[in-house]
Amino acid sequence: xxxxxxxxxxxxxxxxxxxxxxxxxxxxxxxxxxxxxxxxxxxxxxxxxxxxxxxxxxxxxxxxxxxxxxxxxxxxxxxxxxxxxxxxxxxxxxxxxxxxxxxxxxxxxxxxxxxxxxxxxxxxxxxxxxxxxxxxxxxxxxxxxxxxxxxxxxxxxxxxxxxxxxxxxxxxxxxxxxxxxxxxxxxxxxxxxxxxxxxxxxxxxxxxxxxxxxxxxxxxxxxxxxxxxxxxxxxxxxxxxx
Numbered sequence: 384x385x386x387x388x389x390x391x392x393x394x395x396x397x398x399x400x401x402x403x404x405x406x407x408x409x410x411x412x413x414x415x416x417x418x419x420x421x422x423x424x425x426x427x428x429x430x431x432x433x434x435x436x437x438x439x440x441x442x443x444x445x446x447x448x449x450x451x452x453x454x455x456x457x458x459x460x461x462x463x464x465x466x467x468x469x470x471x472x473x474x475x476x477x478x479x480x481x482x483x484x485x486x487x488x489x490x491x492x493x494x495x496x497x498x499x500x501x502x503x504x505x506x507x508x509x510x511x512x513x514x515x516x517x518x519x520x521x522x523x524x525x526x527x528x529x530x531x532x533x534x535x536x537x538x539x540x541x542x543x544x545x546x547x548x549x550x551x552x553x554x555x556x557x558x559x560x561x562x563x564x565x566x567x568x569x570x571x572x573x574x575x576x577x578x579x580x581x582x583x584x585x586x587x588x589x590x591x592x593x594x595x596x597x598x599x600x601x602x603x604x605x606x607x608x609x610x611x612x613x614x615x616x617x618x619x620x621x622x623x624x625x
Contacts, residue, residue, distance in 0.1 A: 415520045416573035426574045429464075435517045435574055436461050436495055440543060444468055445492040446523075459493075460538030464569040466493065466519065467526065467535035469562075480525045480565045488522035493567060501597040504581035505590045513577050513596065520571040526564045535564045546621040 410416070410427040418425050426432075436459075445454045458469040480489040500513035526532045536559075537548040554562065581594050603625045606618060 410569070410572045412573065413520075413571050416518065416571055418573070418575060421575070421577075424575050424577055426576065427572070428574070431576075432517055432569070432572055432574045433461065435497065435515045436466070437542070439495045439497060441495075442466075442468065443494045444523075445494070446489055458539055458543070460535065460540075460542035461569075462534065462538050466567045466569065467538050468493070468523065468565045468567060469539050470565065480523045488524045489565070491521065491523045491567065493519040493521075498599050499578075500599055502577075502581050503594060503597065505583050505587040505592045505594045509582055509584065509587075511577065511581065513579070515574065515576045517572065517574050519567060519569060521567050521569075523565040523567045526566050529559075531566075532559065532564060535566070536562065539564070544621060544625075546619070550619055550621075 408429055410429060410432065412425075412427055416425075416427070440458070441456050442459045443454050443456050445452060447453070460467050494516065496514060496516040498512055498514055502511040502513055504510050526535050533553070536554060540548040540551065580596055583594055606622050606625075608616075608618075
């Protein structure tokens with residue numbers, strides 16, 4: 384059973400659901416960003432979308448290659464209303480994306496998901512997950528401008544650990560030549576969120592099975608220095624704060 388696929392009733396959802404107009408604070412819903420089920424869980428609020436994107440580490444990038452769907456997990460970073468997605472110069476989707484001048488770009492769908500809780504109901508049918516997700520539709524283009532490429536690479540590094548790009552050696556010419564980045568503007572975007580407990584059917588409430596939510600949270604361990612690290616190099620404050 385897929386997460387949340389079996390539910391027939393819905394829980395209370397976040398503010399900002401069902402936005403209908405494009406404002407400075409919200410994205411415009413489209414046919415591709417309005418879900419076919421659980422529409423009340425959808426949101427187009429920019430602050431919510433950005434927070435979900437900024438908190439994750441890995442996105443899944445979907446596209447069509449040789450007539451078949453392909454989905455790749457990869458790193459990304461956000462700068463305003465634009466995502467930068469990491470790849471290599473030998474990657475087929477990166478080559479297909481082109482630079483927007485010589486190539487029309489690559490139609491893609493990008494997703495990010497957080498699992499916030501395991502929702503256990505009295506019946507197997509009503510088991511679910513609490514989650515936050517973002518789906519982005521658009522056309523990706525390869526970043527070819529050197530200045531934008533450096534900005535994108537800094538954003539990728541800082542997305543993993545904020546402040547790290549300023550505390551590491553920048554890429555050299557050889558490394559930059561081997562690295563490719565595609566950009567994807569945040570125009571056609573939606574978030575979807577589930578919160579709350581299980582939606583047990585009234586006739587199941589007396590059943591003798593545990594029902595509730597198991598919270599899921601990220602846990603960072605203590606940083607482990609490299610074996611060859613100079614003992615005089617102190618742990619950066621941005622790592623100590625994780």
